[in-house]
Amino acid sequence: GQSLEQPSEVTAVEGAIVQINCTYQTSGFYGLSWYQQHDGGAPTFLSYNGLDGLEEKGRFSSFLSRSDSYGYLLLQELQMKDSASYFCADNYGQNFVFGPGTRLSVLP
Amino acid sequence: IAGITQAPTSQILAAGRRMTLRCTQDMRHNAMYWYRQDLGLGLRLIHYSNTAGTTGKGEVPDGYSVSRANTDDFPLTLASAVPSQTSVYFCASSEGATNEKLFFGSGTQLSVL
Numbered sequence: 154g155q156s157l158e159q160p161s162e163v164t165a166v167e168g169a170i171v172q173i174n175c176t177y178q179t180s181g182f183y184g185l186s187w188y189q190q191h192d193g194g195a196p197t198f199l200s201y202n203g204l205d206g207l208e209e210k211g212r213f214s215s216f217l218s219r220s221d222s223y224g225y226l227l228l229q230e231l232q233m234k235d236s237a238s239y240f241c242a243d244n245y246g247q248n249f250v251f252g253p254g255t256r257l258s259v260l261p
Numbered sequence: 262i263a264g265i266t267q268a269p270t271s272q273i274l275a276a277g278r279r280m281t282l283r284c285t286q287d288m289r290h291n292a293m294y295w296y297r298q299d300l301g302l303g304l305r306l307i308h309y310s311n312t313a314g315t316t317g318k319g320e321v322p323d324g325y326s327v328s329r330a331n332t333d334d335f336p337l338t339l340a341s342a343v344p345s346q347t348s349v350y351f352c353a354s355s356e357g358a359t360n361e362k363l364f365f366g367s368g369t370q371l372s373v374l
Contacts, residue, residue: 161301184361186361186362186363188363194367195351195365195366195367195368196304196351196363196365197365198362198363198364201361201362203361240303240304242304242363244360244361244363248294248306248309248317248319249294249306249353249363250306250320251296251303251304251305252303253301253302253303254303
């Protein structure tokens with residue numbers, strides 16, 4: 154089976170840096186994806202790590218360590234619009250399994 | 262604009278009734294998925310289809326059925342709705358079964374009373 158764990162909530166102030174962690178336990182692992190979901194909206198793709206290391210996309214970066222079964226999403230220069238839920242996901246085999254999500258609140 | 266269209270946007274349904282949630286994509290993606298989202302439980306996979314003509318069960322398939330007669334359409338049917346099926350339902354697609362990027366529809370809010 155597969156399971157992914159994330160913190161339920163994270164709070165940070167505008168302009169700060171925040172890291173959202175994701176640990177996983179899977180019988181097979183393909184790669185780690187990250188999705189953003191605003192309240193009332195649909196999840197949207199942010200990034201993907203198929204290999205160990207850091208992937209940078211503007212203010213967002215994502216990291217994967219297969220040996221530690223661990224990854225994180227790093228958000229820099231936080232803006233109010235970054236307040237949302239963030240989900241890590243393992244696209245294992247024939248389907249995607251999502252973590253429970255981390256709700257990020259950005260304060261002024 | 263290319264993407265995934267879900268219908269209806271929301272629905273209130275009496276328990277025991279049959280309901281089909283519609284999902285259509287125009288991106289010619291091979292793989293399609295149905296997820297339900299409940300507070301605190303994240304997104305849970307109900308059924309998936311890797312290509313037209315094939316379907317598979319996800320984590321929570323009981324009480325739901327799907328079909329994939331063509332590439333574009335992937336309807337989800339609740340044969341006899343129960344209150345525990347109250348949820349937000351998202352349809353998604355990806356180019357292939359192991360593609361890292363999912364595209365989601367806007368969701369259907371379903372309430373079963």
